[in-house]
Amino acid sequence: MSETYIPMVLMIAIAFGLGSALVLLSVVLGPKYPSDVKDYPFECGHLIDSDGARKKHSIKFYMIAIIFLLFDLEIVFMYPWATVFREIGITALFEMFFFLGILVVGYIYVWKKGVLEWE
Amino acid sequence: MMPIEPGILEQLGMIIPLLLLVVFASSILLIDVFAESEDRAYLGYLTAFFLFVVLIFVAKDFNNNNVSRQIFHSSIVIDKFGLIFTGIFIIAGILTSLGSIDYLKKYDIAIGEFYSLIMFAITGMSLMVFSTSLMTIFVALELMSLPIYALSGLFRVNNRSLESSVKYFILGSVASSILLFGMVLLYGATGSVNLVTIGNEITTKYTNLKTVLSSDPIIIIGMLMVFIGFMFKTATAPFHMWTPDVYEGAPTIVTGFMSVAVKAAAFATFLRVFGLSFNNDALLHLANGAISNTSWIQVLNILAIATVIIGNLVALNQRNVKRILAYSAIAHAGYLMIGLVGYFITKDPITYSALVLYFLSYTFTGMGAFIAISIFEPKDTNKVMLDDLNGAAYKKPFVAATLAIFIFSFAGIPPMSGFFAKFYLFKSAYVNAGLHIPVIIALIASVFSVYYYLRILVHLYMKKDYGDVDVKDYKTTAGSVIALSIAGFFVLYIGILPDQYITIIKHSFLSLIGG
């Protein structure tokens, strides 16, 4: 069991190591000439009066995030069902009809409420 | 064609009320978003009609149901016990949806989700009392709680409503997680999530509490955590602290639904879980010297007494009507707890039917009282002080009269149902279960309670200065009138002729024990 997961860890470690190696090389090879102007955020010339970017955002993004959570969880529930669908048969089909039916009701509701509209 | 699981259609046929509830709730949601007009009053009537249809199905099932069988891989059982409570929830739902029409119109809240959420909450409650598996109980509990969290925040721009919603949500989530953790421990200790299996496991393993404690304290801890989870939902001391704030801040009509249906659901599940899983004598009675002579019964007794005292004493000093009713709801939770303890001791049909009859009576009384209060609620302040009720009876004689009926019923004055229910409950607890001290304390406390109940009536009928409440706020339409009439009628009817209800309830007793 654990053997199948060792490569996973290895691969992530190697990817991380490769990234670090590249960055390290860059630190060694690259120049270092810090200056005030370089340290400003690049916002098309608005240098001094840039007031930072951490501000309120369009509510749309939050709505999308919440709906995503909902749908993603539903889909996660559907995966185990999909793997055993052949073994359980018609019963599983009806169960999923009901499950999807509720999901679709929510989907239509969200749609009609205008959450999915942009602009 | 693929094979079909044998018996699945039959099982689906048994849960038709639940399926109907989900379908109706979804259709209300869809009707709401597809409707053209701004007026949503018809949705209230439609919801009441839908719920009535479900109620007919429940009644039919109740008549036909003679054997209770565990279905869907032993996760739920459709028995008369569950059906009678489903009936109670649906009645509360009908009254809520009829009573809410005026209330929502008063605050210009034209949303159909209200009715849909009510129906989803009822679905969760029904599923919860039917379930015999810890997993199903938890899912159903969340299905019940989430709509209620949302409903208590119905007035999005009102700070108190928001506070109520957030407070309830956070505390409720903590209670849910404690409950879930307790369930995990129980599953770990017994290897099953099925209540009956857990009960058998405990019974075969342990003969007295000492062996449980020495060999497997996990069961006790898990049981305690499940216990706390339910105590929270039933608002019994010491887990009652959220109740006044939440009940006060939530929209009045939702408060009614919460104090009646949610509490009934939590108590019923409490009864189911502890009746099926922890009915082992070792856990309930013996405890010879195990934890300094304290048995579960005694713990429950002390908590019940504390709940009764806290609820009644604090209510004495309140001037906010919703807070008064909130604390009285805590007090009633205490009375119910005494009944529950009585049932755990005797396990006979009499204490059982006293308990369930109390729920039935409390449903009509509580819903009716909150609907009437919601009509008297002044629009601008969004809270009902006692002074706001001054002389209201002369503007709305019918509503005031029904409110008087409900208040009398709360206070336990004959011939209202509250009197008989309380009498029956206390009598069975005193005589059958031998709970002398709790019952006497509860009796004294309910004498105190008459003071704050009747104070409402004093302001309604005996103060002539009308205050500065706008008459327009007191608008009533058919929905509230029907709801108040139904509730008032049944409060009187159960109070005068309780026999047939007791007979019906006693029928459901056997199925509970059968499991």
Next chain:
Amino acid sequence: MESITNSLIQSWGITSSTGAQLVSLLVMLAFSAVVLIPFFLPFAGITSWLERRIAGRMQSRVGPNINGPQGFLQWIADGVKAMEKEDLMPDDADKPLFKVAPYFVFMGVGATLVAIPFSEYLVLSDLNVGIFYIISVTSFVTVGILLAGWSSNNKWSLIGGVRSASQMISYEIPTALSILTVVLLTGSLSMQDIVKAQGFWPWQWHISNNPFMIVMFFIFFISALAEGSRTPFDLPEAESELVSGYNTEYSGIRFAMFFLAEWGNLFVIGAMTTVLFLGGWQAPVALQGSIWNTPVQFIIFMTKMSAVVFIVIQLRWTLPRVRVDQLMIICWHYFVPLSLLSILAVTIWMALSYGHSALELGMSIFSAAIWLYFVFLVLFRAVRNFKKTNAKLNLNFLE
């Protein structure tokens, strides 16, 4: 993997269990290093060169052609140049997050390679939740991009990052739903099982199981493009609107890491499409079952994958970029309902055809005919248009 390890252990005559474990660990390490460093990095690099060459072709210009033969070594030059640049970091940036963001993106792409089966035996780890694992680790990329956008403390970066996050999570739903149909047909989440459920011939692939799988294939392909932020869905780095999107503040090698990951992602898109819908490494029956057939299977896999990658590159230089609202509407108004419908259709078809293998085969051939017809139609029209314009046929990209 296991059989390779076992044969090694046998040939080296190792008996102790610690030794065997050591060998298997070594093999894994070697293979991961082989996959990642000399295979994945050049692949990403060469793809970047190829993309620019194809772009030059399609836009009647030259593209990189100086470094090495036909500019083939351009990607190495680019990498060295990126390393020699100063690693800038804005003063107001959230420094730890700013530094760590590229690693997330890089690791997200690297980690997907673990579960991709290159041949019957050449797979790093045949996880029993393989496809699920890939779906989840690709979310690393989203996290990385969001971190990069947030930590830069630059309005363009932040808008780019948030756009990217909303785009990726939105398109994850159609992607996951279309993968779900494949799981339905296979009954397993393991990548090898998914490939083994298919066959060499086109009508044995999952795409031709029934006509709705063709729909699902297109939904998967387009959503994968969107998830990998490829044109026409490259909103997060829309140069014309957002300077450079989430990586505006990045420079030097960290900037290059984002792009390396993007081209690596191209490879993942191609591999996933191949494995899920196009039969993976499946070779004719005669060329299966033996470890010595690995090169054949590997070549088959790479051919299919390269074809997909080529189409993706071609799309980039053919289509204009969509707007944000169009992007979201495509996903939520069309793809989600369409994929839900397709799932229902696929399940109903599975239930109806259960136990009728002749019926299943007939439907497979029918739907294979449908999509092959479209492929040939496209090729035919390309050739016809080519002839019409009297252009000279010159397939030599390297000139």
